[in-house]
Amino acid sequence: MSHRSDTQNTPGRWTTRLLAPGDGLRDWWSGRSRVQKWGFGVVGFGLLALTPLFPPPFFETTGISFGGTMAQFAMVAIIAIGLNVVVGQAGLLDLGYVGFYAVGAYTVALLTSPDSPWNRLGSGWLFSEKWAWLTCVPIAMAATALAGLILGIPTLRLRGDYLAIVTLGFGEIIRLLADNLSGVTNGSRGLNQIAYPHVLETSKYPDGAFSSGNSTGTANYGTWWFWLGLILMIAILLLVGNLERSRVGRAWVAIREDEDAAEVMGVNTFRFKLWAFVIGAAIGGLSGALYAGQVQYVAPPTFNIINSMLFLCAVVLGGQGNKLGVVFGAFIIVYLPNRLLGVEVLGINLGDLKYLFFGLALVVLMIFRPQGLFPVRQQLLAYGKSARKLLGAADDSKAAA
Numbered sequence: 351m352s353h354r355s356d357t358q359n360t361p362g363r364w365t366t367r368l369l370a371p372g373d374g375l376r377d378w379w380s381g382r383s384r385v386q387k388w389g390f391g392v393v394g395f396g397l398l399a400l401t402p403l404f405p406p407p408f409f410e411t412t413g414i415s416f417g418g419t420m421a422q423f424a425m426v427a428i429i430a431i432g433l434n435v436v437v438g439q440a441g442l443l444d445l446g447y448v449g450f451y452a453v454g455a456y457t458v459a460l461l462t463s464p465d466s467p468w469n470r471l472g473s474g475w476l477f478s479e480k481w482a483w484l485t486c487v488p489i490a491m492a493a494t495a496l497a498g499l500i501l502g503i504p505t506l507r508l509r510g511d512y513l514a515i516v517t518l519g520f521g522e523i524i525r526l527l528a529d530n531l532s533g534v535t536n537g538s539r540g541l542n543q544i545a546y547p548h549v550l551e552t553s554k555y556p557d558g559a560f561s562s563g564n565s566t567g568t569a570n571y572g573t574w575w576f577w578l579g580l581i582l583m584i585a586i587l588l589l590v591g592n593l594e595r596s597r598v599g600r601a602w603v604a605i606r607e608d609e610d611a612a613e614v615m616g617v618n619t620f621r622f623k624l625w626a627f628v629i630g631a632a633i634g635g636l637s638g639a640l641y642a643g644q645v646q647y648v649a650p651p652t653f654n655i656i657n658s659m660l661f662l663c664a665v666v667l668g669g670q671g672n673k674l675g676v677v678f679g680a681f682i683i684v685y686l687p688n689r690l691l692g693v694e695v696l697g698i699n700l701g702d703l704k705y706l707f708f709g710l711a712l713v714v715l716m717i718f719r720p721q722g723l724f725p726v727r728q729q730l731l732a733y734g735k736s737a738r739k740l741l742g743a744a745d746d747s748k749a750a751a
Contacts, residue, residue, distance in 0.1 A: 399580055402573040413691030413701065415565075418572030419684065424579025425640050427680040430664040431586050431673060432633025437662070438670035438726070439599065440626035441606030442506070443514040446521025448658035450494045450631040452648075454638025456528060456535065457490040458483065459648045462545035465536050471545065482545035483643045487636065494635025495628050502627040506620060509609070521658050529650040540649030544642050547578075562646065575644045582640070586633055587673055593629070594673075602626055606671075656705075663708055667715060669722030678724065683708070 382390070401409075402417040411419050429451060436444045460468045462482050471482055505516045528535045535541065550559040557563050560578075564571040593599050601622040604612035613619045642648050660683055668679025686708075691701035715722070 395580065395584060399577060402576055403568050405568075409685075409689070411685075411688045411691065412693075414688050415570060415572050417568065417570050417576060419688045421572040421575040421579060421644060422688075423681050423684040424576050424583055425637050425644070426661070426664060426684050427583055427677045428579065428586060428637040428640070429634055429661050430668070430676040430680040431583070431590060432630045432637070433661055434665050434670065434673065434676045435590060435593075435602075435633065436626050436630040437665055438672070438676065439594065439602040439606065440623055441602075441609075442623060442626065443510065444517045444627075444630070445514045445655075445662065446517035446519065446524075446658060447630070447634055447661055448653050448655070449517075449521035449524035450497060450634030451638040451641070451657075451661075452521075452524045452528060452653035453494045453497050453631075454490040454635030455642040455648045455653075456541075456638075457493045457635070458486040458639045458642040459541040459544050460534070461486050461489065463541035464543055465539075465541045467534060479545065480548040483547050483639075486545065487639045490639040491632045491635045494638070495632040498628045498631025499624070501631075502624045506623045506627060518655070518658075521653070521655065525650050525653045528653070535650075538650060540647055542647050544646045544648065546643040546646060560643070571644075575640070579640055582636065583677070586636075587677075590673055598622060598625060660708070663712065666712065666722060669724040669726060671726030672722070672724045675722060675724030675726070679722070682711075 402420050405416040410416055429447070432450075433444065433447050436442050436447070460466045461470050463469060464471070471479060501517075501520050505513060508516060529538055531537070546558075547560045548558045551557065555561060555564045559569075559574045560571055562571055564574070594602075601612070601617050601619075604615070604617055605619050605622060609619055641652075664679035664683045665676045666679070667682055668677065669675035687701055687704040690704070690707075691699075693700045719725075
């Protein structure tokens with residue numbers, strides 16, 4: 351943490367605020383115009399897309415291909431953005447978000463796996479082998495949105511710890527159903543040979559660039575899944591950003607800061623919380639569909655409570671309410687264990703201690719940076735730029751007087 355401080359003059363007293371590197375970067379970013387932000391965003395995501403082809407030497411992972419690591423990062427980043435809608439923007443503590451992730455993955459698996467009694471491969475052009483995965487993505491998102499609606503209607507009148515316990519139970523219920531409904535989900539054996547995009551088929555890779563047969567070189571199947579996930583991530587960031595600046599986003603901020611005050615001011619808190627729950631669930635279902643297509647196998651142990659906590663860690667580490675911050679948190683969650691995989695110190699494999707490192711990081715963060723590495727900057731969301739200019743001009747005139 352930096353020891354640089356920023357002194358603020360408040361009425362009647364002077365206060366000093368310690369600034370961390372995340373604050374300086376956030377303040378610099380907030381000072382850019384919208385055109386400049388778009389320019390930096392295009393360049394930044396363009397460079398990010400090239401990292402699997404030209405991995406930086408220090409960031410290279412030894413135990414797993416760097417493309418595979420980045421593919422996993424894109425998937426978890428989408429989860430973190432969806433969970434950030436629920437936790438960071440609407441202020442709803444969801445401990446069972448992995449349940450929506452599981453619903454999305456199992457929707458694709460049940461419709462395309464030969465082990466499933468609901469397999470629809472070959473039943474019409476929509477479920478041809480080449481386009482089956484793409485067809486299942488909107489179905490998976492619709493199924494998880496419906497699951498969010500069914501869960502949210504009876505439970506979103508609860509608050510705080512009570513809501514957290516209910517969502518935790520939901521995540522476990524989904525996992526136990528997948529484990530015990532052997533006639534449908536194949537139980538603990540899971541569902542195999544799930545559909546994936548069959549594109550760019552060549553004589554060398556007859557199943558396409560997204561198949562596990564494309565496992566050599568830098569542009570392997572992990573890299574292609576990363577590029578697909580990056581495109582979906584950008585689309586979701588734009589969608590969520592527009593929601594933040596809309597009436598819905600302002601209602602979420604009001605609910606997060608003080609739900610009682612928001613309700614007194616006329617905000618239909620239940621409806622907007624339900625909106626957040628449903629939108630977050632749909633985004634989680636999209637990530638589950640990505641996981642099912644990439645791994646081509648789903649089983650109940652993947653959707654345990656530990657993974658749900660890791661998703662929440664990504665949001666807390668990056669900064670609740672900050673879209674780009676939670677993406678950075680997702681990168682830490684994914685990259686750190688893969689970077690330490692196979693690295694031994696005193697005979698101990700550091701990759702096996704990832705939960706210890708995450709626990710220590712959270713303890714330190716909660717002491718020194720309780721709002722995360724990149725906490726969200728509170729701004730006037732409606733006519734924000736013009737309002738800040740007027741307030742700045744008023745402060746200048748008052749200081750001159």
